[in-house]
Amino acid sequence: MFDLALLWETRELILQGLWNTVWICFLGCLVAVSLGLVLAALRLSSPRLFGYPVACYVELCRGTPLLVLLFLLYYGGPSIGLLLDAEIAGVTGIGLYGAGYFAEIYRGGFKSIPKGQLEAARMLGISPWHALTRIQIPQMLRLIVPPGTNQLIILVKESALISIISVDDLTKNATTIVNQTFNVIEPYLAVALLYWMIIELIARGGYALEKRLANRQPRHVVRQGESAHAHG
Amino acid sequence: MPMADAVTTPTTTPHQTHGEPIVEARGIGKSFGELEVLSDIDFRLEPSEVVCVIGPSGSGKSTLLRCLAFLEPYDHGSVYIDGQLLGYEERGGMRVRARESRVDAVRAPVGMVFQHFHLWPHRTALENVTEALRLVNGLSRRDAEAEGMAMLERVGLAERAGHFPESLSGGQKQRVAIARALAMQPRVMFFDEPTSALDPELVGEVLDVMKQLAHDGMTMAIVTHEMGFAAKVADRVVFMDQGRIIESGPPETLFRTPRSERLQQFLNTWRERHID
Ligand SMILES: Nc1ncnc2c1ncn2[C@@H]1O[C@H](COP(=O)(O)OP(=O)(O)OP(=O)(O)O)[C@@H](O)[C@H]1O
Numbered sequence: 001m002f003d004l005a006l007l008w009e010t011r012e013l014i015l016q017g018l019w020n021t022v023w024i025c026f027l028g029c030l031v032a033v034s035l036g037l038v039l040a041a042l043r044l045s046s047p048r049l050f051g052y053p054v055a056c057y058v059e060l061c062r063g064t065p066l067l068v069l070l071f072l073l074y075y076g077g078p079s080i081g082l083l084l085d086a087e088i089a090g091v092t093g094i095g096l097y098g099a100g101y102f103a104e105i106y107r108g109g110f111k112s113i114p115k116g117q118l119e120a121a122r123m124l125g126i127s128p129w130h131a132l133t134r135i136q137i138p139q140m141l142r143l144i145v146p147p148g149t150n151q152l153i154i155l156v157k158e159s160a161l162i163s164i165i166s167v168d169d170l171t172k173n174a175t176t177i178v179n180q181t182f183n184v185i186e187p188y189l190a191v192a193l194l195y196w197m198i199i200e201l202i203a204r205g206g207y208a209l210e211k212r213l214a215n216r217q218p219r220h221v222v223r224q225g226e227s228a229h230a231h232g
Numbered sequence: 233m234p235m236a237d238a239v240t241t242p243t244t245t246p247h248q249t250h251g252e253p254i255v256e257a258r259g260i261g262k263s264f265g266e267l268e269v270l271s272d273i274d275f276r277l278e279p280s281e282v283v284c285v286i287g288p289s290g291s292g293k294s295t296l297l298r299c300l301a302f303l304e305p306y307d308h309g310s311v312y313i314d315g316q317l318l319g320y321e322e323r324g325g326m327r328v329r330a331r332e333s334r335v336d337a338v339r340a341p342v343g344m345v346f347q348h349f350h351l352w353p354h355r356t357a358l359e360n361v362t363e364a365l366r367l368v369n370g371l372s373r374r375d376a377e378a379e380g381m382a383m384l385e386r387v388g389l390a391e392r393a394g395h396f397p398e399s400l401s402g403g404q405k406q407r408v409a410i411a412r413a414l415a416m417q418p419r420v421m422f423f424d425e426p427t428s429a430l431d432p433e434l435v436g437e438v439l440d441v442m443k444q445l446a447h448d449g450m451t452m453a454i455v456t457h458e459m460g461f462a463a464k465v466a467d468r469v470v471f472m473d474q475g476r477i478i479e480s481g482p483p484e485t486l487f488r489t490p491r492s493e494r495l496q497q498f499l500n501t502w503r504e505r506h507i508d
């Protein structure tokens with residue numbers, strides 16, 4: 001039957017795996033989310049200069065399996081003088097790969113903001129930088145929270161691939177336990193549960209963010225006295 | 233010729249440049265690819281003048297306003313705002329595109345109101361008005377809100393200050409958009425069909441605000457299909473067709489004794505539509 005004692009005995013390996021998966025995914029997703037935004041903003045601000053390179057980058061990410069990218073970074077890196085720890089290769093791989101997807105998500109968000117809103121801003125003398133940070137990004141964020149959450153979840157699940165380049169993540173350590181104890185079900189089920197918990201956390205975070213970014217209720221900013229000379 | 237150094241900052245009072253046009257376009261042309269949308273347009277707006285631009289759909293009215301505001305770069309000719317060339321700079325005898333910041337500085341006296349309002353939906357009515365006051369003029373939140381409330385009062389919407397655009401009617405949205413433009417103290421306002429996207433019963437409230445502005449001496453260029461409004465408020469009406477100005481003059485003259493056949497046709501079509 002299900003052997004809980006076994007999990008208790010191997011808890012250190014499982015926790016170490018959990019910790020590695022969490023920090024590598026966290027940093028990888030951070031790179032993906034921020035590099036993606038930079039790529040999308042570059043493409044948006046100067047399509048002539050950056051449109052093509054960014055589009056190529058996006059296609060490259062979509063056309064290459066994450067595992068191949070990880071192999072290139074970890075095993076191919078040294079031949080061009082790039083010596084990365086397996087963990088750092090994992091962060092870099094997840095980050096670069098995710099950035100391509102995030103760039104597309106952001107672009108979709110930016111594109112759905114009517115151009116006229118930016119023309120209105122320009123006519124008021126609002127700089128392109130302020131238009132980006134105060135008008136485009138806040139609206140875009142709202143639109144991209146659901147697809148962004150989804151993408152983060154996918155990245156966390158795909159992060160299991162870093163076990164193949166010898167990172168001691170959840171998946172690799174579960175396999176280690178299996179090999180040591182010849183019990184297959186317990187370690188993998190425990191690990192599945194832990195992945196699911198991380199993902200549930202991200203999903204909840206996404207919902208909370210979605211709610212927070214929705215329009216606040218109308219505020220009653222009219223103070224007594226100020227409206228005394230209201231227009232008749 | 234406008235003098236090269238006739239520099240007027242947006243803070244100059246309107247009367248200092250009396251007699252000089254605020255907006256002057258000379259021989260402007262604009263094509264979209266093969267399609268010539270504006271050809272050889274001359275256009276002047278004197279201080280406190282209200283000019284309505286009329287014409288059939290596709291005649292280039294919006295493009296004219298957009299070129300005068302440099303939202304669309306013109307290909308030929310020159311546009312001067314307060315005597316300063318808009319959108320280009322002369323450098324070593326060559327004309328080059330001006331930097332964005334230079335364009336912003338030259339068109340600072342221009343306020344624009346669009347057919348579809350283009351309010352920012354994630355900002356309240358008041359925040360729509362105060363945004364530029366804070367970002368561009370550097371006002372504190374307090375000062376910007378006081379100024380913003382004053383503008384909303386001017387368009388009769390003070391009590392809607394905390395509402396988001398989605399909970400405002402079309403007429404209210406357009407009035408907020410007018411307040412937003414007014415907050416930057418423009419010396420001239422461009423309106424591109426400000427009432428065309430509105431339900432008929434909401435047109436009046438927007439036209440009333442515009443009438444009040446005209447009454448207060450605001451210089452305005454208005455693209456409109458509201459002939460009644462044009463007849464009452466305009467000092468001059470400009471009729472465009474196929475990218476050219478066909479006729480221009482006081483509304484009485486233009487509406488009563490149109491000289492060109494195209495204007496006669498245009499007015500007849502309009503009458504048929506509005507009398508049945
Ligand atoms: N960005 C653009 N690209 C290509 N063609 C354009 C563009 N903007 C306008 N046009 C074309 O230029 C012509 C004039 O358009 P414009 O919008 O200035 O007309 P209008 O007089 O404002 O018409 P309406 O009364 O329908 O608003 C039209 O044939 C239009 O299709």
Ligand SMILES: [Mg+2]
Nearest residue numbers: 293294295425
């Ligand atoms: Mg138009």
